[in-house]
Amino acid sequence: MPSFRHSTYDQPSFLCSNKYSGGKANIPESEKSHSAIQIILWSLCVVWAVFLSLKNYETFQIGGFRDDAEYVVATRSLVHSDEYGLINLPGEPGLPRFPFGYPLILAPIVTLFPDNPDAMKWPALIASVLNAGLLFWCWKYFSKSTSCWYGLAVSGLYILSSMTVGLTRIVMSDAVFTTFCLGSILLAQRSAEKPLNIIEYIVMIVCLFFTLFTRTVGAIFVATTLSYYMIIKPREHWKSAFAMTVSIFVLFSAVITVTPIKIKHVIPTEYLSVLTSPSDWGQNAKEDPIIDRLISGSLEYSQKYIRKVILVLGGGDREREVFDRLGIPFFPSLVGIIIVLIIGTGYVRWIFQEGFSLFSVCVIPYLAILVLWSWRDERLLYPIQPQLYLGLLLGSSVIITKLTPFRYRQSWIRHLMLGAIVTMLISIYSFRNFPADFSQSHIGDLSMRTAWIRDNTESSSVIMTEEPPTDYIYGMRRTVPYPQQSFSTAADFFNVLLENHVNYFLVAPRYQWQGKHTPGFSAKTSSLLPLLEKLRAEKLVELTYSSEQNWVKVFKVKS
Numbered sequence: 001m002p003s004f005r006h007s008t009y010d011q012p013s014f015l016c017s018n019k020y021s022g023g024k025a026n027i028p029e030s031e032k033s034h035s036a037i038q039i040i041l042w043s044l045c046v047v048w049a050v051f052l053s054l055k056n057y058e059t060f061q062i063g064g065f066r067d068d069a070e071y072v073v074a075t076r077s078l079v080h081s082d083e084y085g086l087i088n089l090p091g092e093p094g095l096p097r098f099p100f101g102y103p104l105i106l107a108p109i110v111t112l113f114p115d116n117p118d119a120m121k122w123p124a125l126i127a128s129v130l131n132a133g134l135l136f137w138c139w140k141y142f143s144k145s146t147s148c149w150y151g152l153a154v155s156g157l158y159i160l161s162s163m164t165v166g167l168t169r170i171v172m173s174d175a176v177f178t179t180f181c182l183g184s185i186l187l188a189q190r191s192a193e194k195p196l197n198i199i200e201y202i203v204m205i206v207c208l209f210f211t212l213f214t215r216t217v218g219a220i221f222v223a224t225t226l227s228y229y230m231i232i233k234p235r236e237h238w239k240s241a242f243a244m245t246v247s248i249f250v251l252f253s254a255v256i257t258v259t260p261i262k263i264k265h266v267i268p269t270e271y272l273s274v275l276t277s278p279s280d281w282g283q284n285a286k287e288d289p290i291i292d293r294l295i296s297g298s299l300e301y302s303q304k305y306i307r308k309v310i311l312v313l314g315g316g317d318r319e320r321e322v323f324d325r326l327g328i329p330f331f332p333s334l335v336g337i338i339i340v341l342i343i344g345t346g347y348v349r350w351i352f353q354e355g356f357s358l359f360s361v362c363v364i365p366y367l368a369i370l371v372l373w374s375w376r377d378e379r380l381l382y383p384i385q386p387q388l389y390l391g392l393l394l395g396s397s398v399i400i401t402k403l404t405p406f407r408y409r410q411s412w413i414r415h416l417m418l419g420a421i422v423t424m425l426i427s428i429y430s431f432r433n434f435p436a437d438f439s440q441s442h443i444g445d446l447s448m449r450t451a452w453i454r455d456n457t458e459s460s461s462v463i464m465t466e467e468p469p470t471d472y473i474y475g476m477r478r479t480v481p482y483p484q485q486s487f488s489t490a491a492d493f494f495n496v497l498l499e500n501h502v503n504y505f506l507v508a509p510r511y512q513w514q515g516k517h518t519p520g521f522s523a524k525t526s527s528l529l530p531l532l533e534k535l536r537a538e539k540l541v542e543l544t545y546s547s548e549q550n551w552v553k554v555f556k557v558k559s
Contacts, residue, residue: 297371
């Protein structure tokens, strides 16, 4: 068996240049240029991805992701209010959970297209195409040991993945955040070859600024990028790194000077508390001790979420039931672990071939934060999708090498098998993306929650609801959240309604994503309904609207 280190075959050649490496590899410049067939294939991938996105572009209603409703409300505050924040609340706006970068990007769109909420989805689609372009056209800066075929494969898998296409239809920051991360990585790694010119230097500052202020975890990327930037050429780059840091501060000062954004909107107090005290948060709260969280988070991502990014088929309740009946309930988790082991093998090969680069090393601190986080989801893996796909391809190449009998170890066989893997995954993604999947089928028609309120109440009315940002968007009335405390008497509950100047109390179906939407009330709503009926009997509230079909009730509060 040829050695792992020195075998010509062992050093991947499909989508790459394995024969050139012996330790840390750099492929010849001739392998870094794009051929006509690569450009055609990449163009077809992008056109197909845009078609899949636009084909079902309006299937996801604003607010269907909950977080997107907060982005919409925060963006509108920049355009329509003198104060930044959650302006659905009466009085002083609430603090958004997210940094201000994405609302700042969305604000011009809201200004130009005030009557088209779906226009706020455009940046996600544009950024996704731009990301695919960066990965393909600038691949030599992301990986020095693999050829443009790898760039084509990673770019194609990224732009056509179910997660990428799905998030182009939602007002979420993932794609835009990834654009700024890739831009920062690209320019930092390019600076290792030659100094940045003034335009590139400015672009890198802007990328770092929006990386930092688009997602809270962006601080990890910025710290990693600046550290790498200084390490590769410490004598030349430390002054530039300091100047970039100062420039980011200057940009931030300009933002808080000319916009309603203030310093208090920068510190993610809620997210910090989620990280330090996860048991204080009811949704998917995890173990408090760091070691427990590291273990449980690592297992959860290894067994479930990374698999859902790479292999989008299965992973649900139906699959679990099938394998439970077959007596192998561990099988879905085993598949996830196998995929992670393949990616891990590819990652080791990647590091072995070219050493640590910013593109590879930034994955480590990012994953460390993810496993410590209280909320876990495959969407959080979005920014490192390209690295996961590259690891998958490199790992698959190693496994194909080891499993192929020596006499059959010809490059065209490996090329064919890896090409088949890429084609299979793209086919699966296309199959999942093609049918129209309306969010109403999973969470109900959100506009029906407040249809009566929008048409029959005064514009100055204050509504108490379980989903304030979403119901503000559709009902166009100020909203306040349900009280968190429990009540021993209806009188105590009524006092809270008066203290919050509530005019109407909205009872609506629980806000929960389901395989097939089945309306019902949440535990909180169910606990408040008996109190409302008592207040109604005492003529302190009046049932002004009720729809059994939509599971909606509206109570008017008598002051």
